Amino acid sequence: MRVCLIAPNYFPAENGNAVTVRRIERHLRLLGCEVRVFQVDKMAGEELLAGVKEFAPDLLHAFHGYHGGRMAHAIAEELKLPYLITLTGTDVYQALDDHRSFDTHAALKGAVRLVAFHAYVKRRLGEHLPSMEERTVVIPQGVELPSLPALPVPAQNEExxxxxxxxxxxxxxxxxxxxxxxxxxxxxxxxxxxxxxxxxxxxxxxxxxxxxxxxxxxxxxxxxxxxxxxxxxxxxxxxxxxxxxxxxxxxxxxxxxxxxxxxxxxxxxxxxxxxxxxxxxxxxxxxxxxxxxxxxxxxxxxxxxxxxxxxxxxxxxxYPPEREAEAYLELYREIVGLVKATNA
Known part of the structure; x- marks a missing residue:
């Protein structure tokens, strides 16, 4: 499986979207996926399109309905590729209603699947776009579990x-x-x-x-x-x-x-x-x-x-990250299968 991740931020950014993309990328690779990340805020549209075309992925996976989704939508139309979008927050709570709404709606409607971190995000999306709710699946975020040193419980009234x-x-x-x-x-x-x-x-x-x-x-x-x-x-x-x-x-x-x-x-x-x-x-x-x-x-x-x-x-x-990546890989396979069946 060859997958392009279309990321609003990636590296060296340290915001939530970048952390999410790097974690999913790492665990998809462990599952045997070929993954390439394209960073929207660092690449011009023509450069991004050429890079995706050269990589020849099976599908595109965008993060954020506006920042990553609109780019995935444009590339998918040009290269005839399926794509999915992971909803990350302000796309559902802000970009569906503000000046970004036209591009955000178009990107969401063009996606084969949408991913929400929790069921309530899926419900909120359905309030805006009822037809999108049935195409939305819930995949919770994962988190690495660090090893921790044994520390004594602090005494009362310390800092x-x-x-x-x-x-x-x-x-x-x-x-x-x-x-x-x-x-x-x-x-x-x-x-x-x-x-x-x-x-x-x-x-x-x-x-x-x-x-x-x-x-x-x-x-x-x-x-x-x-x-x-x-x-x-x-x-x-x-x-x-x-x-x-x-x-x-x-x-x-x-x-x-x-x-x-x-x-x-x-x-x-x-x-x-x-x-x-x-x-x-x-x-x-x-x-x-x-x-x-x-x-x-x-x-x-x-x-x-x-x-x-x-x-x-x-x-x-x-919330193990391995479970998160496995759920995405299963979804990728479903999307590729749907496309093959449609084109048969």
């Missing part, structure tokens, strides 16, 4: 480090935790906040940098390579997600769970698909709820340990 891994763009809402954590820091001086992630929206990033000057307990660490993120997860006590939307499953949330870290996350569909209240983490809806639950986590190391271990067990049992 508590909150880690917020997120690209700097408005949808990630990274300014939200600053004020409630500042109030907690006044009571518990050992509280710290570390923000890590690439600058995606320069204007929003400037707002974040200005705000951080008012909160000395918080630091922005910049972009950290995915391979180095493990050390940050291990050093953190609580991992945050403050996103306004998530397209099914945040890589950062899954990775935090794989490192046995408790989570405090916004009560949105994408986070609810993974986090169960007081079992693998905590969900918040407003500033007051965030403050109360952050204080509980900061002052109860036994709670942090229990939530973290539950989370690691969850991703070990339900």
């Amino acid at each position: 508590c480090t909150f880690l917020l891994p997120a690209g700097l763009r408005p949808v990630k809402n990274v300014l939200f935790p600053l004020q409630p954590l500042a109030a907690l820091h006044a009571l518990y001086p050992g509280i710290k906040l570390l923000l890590v992630g690439p600058v995606i929206d320069a204007g929003y990033a400037a707002e974040v940098m200005d705000a951080l000057e008012q909160y000395p307990f918080a630091r922005y660490l910049g972009t950290v390579g995915h391979d180095a993120m493990g050390n940050l997860y291990r050093s953190a006590d609580v991992v945050l997600n403050s996103s306004l939307i998530e397209g099914g499953m945040s890589n950062a949330v899954l990775e935090a769970l794989s490192h046995a870290k408790p989570l405090l996350v916004t009560d949105i569909e994408g986070n609810r698909s993974i986090i169960k209240e007081c079992h693998t983490g905590m969900l918040y809806r407003d500033v007051g709820e965030f403050y109360r639950k952050a204080e509980h986590l900061a002052t109860d190391p036994a709670l942090r340990e229990r939530l973290g271990q539950n989370g690691r067990s969850l991703v070990r049992d339900k």
